[in-house]
């Protein structure tokens with residue numbers, strides 16, 4: 001099997017240029033810089049998966065801004081709703097992907113013999129997300145459909161991160177995915193967003209990662225009871241490379257304006 005390279009971006013939180021900023025960084029400028037970085041990737045990722053919170057508040061002007069800035073990579077994009085996105089509006093704005101024949105914003109795709117499942121974990125009005133029986137049944141059915149290597153993308157991470165204020169409203173019901181993913185022998189990775197930080201763990205025995213945000217990162221602060229705290233670290237995204245030996249994930253930082261240098265000792 002030839003190597004397969006996929007990109008994951010998340011939590012772009014596009015804002016309406018006319019609205020009061022709700023971020024410690026310029027979300028839209030960072031999104032444009034991220035798109036430029038993705039276009040410069042060599043080799044080019046075959047798909048670019050957006051794991052949600054595409055907009056900050058689902059306003060029409062935010063979706064306009066999002067679409068305009070994502071335009072150069074649009075043919076390779078797959079969008080998944082986050083808690084900041086109105087799922088029907090997201091589906092209407094990105095009608096070309098294989099959305100589930102259901103009210104939720106889940107979808108399936110396949111590339112180079114690898115299946116990708118996007119599971120909508122959003123619940124209108126709830127920050128932390130929720131999975132109902134309909135979506136859990138959809139996921140279980142899709143995971144059993146064939147024996148291709150599979151990746152599951154879901155906005156809300158199904159684990160406790162130790163970031164106290166983000167964990168407060170985490171996905172319900174607790175442990176909803178554990179049994180389903182543990183019983184899916186071909187599921188190789190779970191890729192999430194929402195936490196605005198890169199984090200790795202296992203869920204039901206499956207390696208599970210959150211992708212860093214392209215907008216404002218959450219501060220790395222593991223004190224119990226820690227409240228909302230952001231930090232102006234660089235925008236970043238993940239590159240997932242699948243080789244014959246399995247998946248490896250790299251993180252690309254954006255906007256540092258650093259060019260690779262060959263040190264003297266290597267010349």
Ligand SMILES: [Fe+2]
Nearest residue numbers: 011053082194
């Ligand atoms: Fe977010």
Ligand SMILES: [Fe+2]
Nearest residue numbers: 053082083194
């Ligand atoms: Fe989120």
